[in-house]
Amino acid sequence: MVKNRREMLAGYVDGELSDEERQAFEAALAQDPELRAELEEFKRLQEVTGVMQYADLPDEVWDNYWQSIYRKTERGFGWILLSLGAIILLCFGLYEVMRELYVDSQIPLWVKIGVTAGGVGFIILLVSYIRERLFAYNRTRYKEVIK
Amino acid sequence: MISEGNDKTMDTDMALVTEIRKGDKKAFAELVERHKKTAFRIALGLVGNKDDAFDISQEAFLRVYRSASTYDEKQPFQPWFYTIIANLSRTWLRRRSRRENRMVDLDDVSWLLVDNRTPEAAVINKEKVADLRQALKELSFEDREIIMLQHFRGMSYDEIAQLLSIPKGTVMSRLYYARKKLAGLMRLKNGEK
Known part of the structure; x- marks a missing residue:
């Protein structure tokens, strides 16, 4: 049983009330001119929305719909491969730079310490960020769909 | 559904x-x-x-x-x-x-059209249609959502409740308040003319 008579108005207009609710609502309607005015307003609203429909798209757009999505899924795979390749190359480059840095006796110690501190700081921040994202990922249902 | x-x-x-x-x-x-x-x-x-x-x-x-x-x-x-x-x-x-x-x-008035296949379409006031289109744009997302599902998708309260994971009573309540706002906005536009 719906408590609020005014809220029942929506159900009455749409024929969604049970017999008991409908009878109770009609009894209230007979005694309440404001409620009757609201009912008329809702009916007028339905008259307008009843003749409206959403626009459609031309057939050729629908014919090409799947192809467009398919191309995007392929591009997604391409991006994954590209990112993977870039990460591998970046890691290798960093390894080479760090190796040169520590082997080369010409480079002052304070530069080596500075670069090491910066590198360790970056790794800590990266790990922390990844951990936070994983934490949120494991606790959110349908996480991919929420932006 | x-x-x-x-x-x-x-x-x-x-x-x-x-x-x-x-x-x-x-x-x-x-x-x-x-x-x-x-x-x-x-x-x-x-x-x-x-x-x-x-x-x-x-x-x-x-x-x-x-x-x-x-x-x-x-x-x-x-x-x-x-x-x-x-x-x-x-x-x-x-x-x-x-x-x-x-x-x-975005000046896209063609997203919501009069369905000329319906007999009522011939007598519908075109200004009211324009008012409705504009009023829908001014509703909040949640109000527009419930109006869209019930009025334009023709879904029952049970179907909407399942879709939005809310009780049927809440569907009724949301529809009431959304319609009140929509009717109020349309009244306002009508009064402005």
């Missing part, structure tokens, strides 16, 4: 998502074919622009494809899919509009 169908349709949707998880593109193509027009119309009702609704519907399918592995098989497909479309629409509106989650006026 949001797409025309029955329990069998729902079972098939879930089976298709299970196949998509395994990387089956044919299953994905079938799922797209089944729901593409519905996805477009729902997005259109939420954002009020055909081009953007088209992009949102496509992005929604890509999300389904990418996140099929996280789909909870115990839950029906359509509420999950609807959530994806609604979230994408919300994000789009937030980016485009200063007023949070409100439609922006």
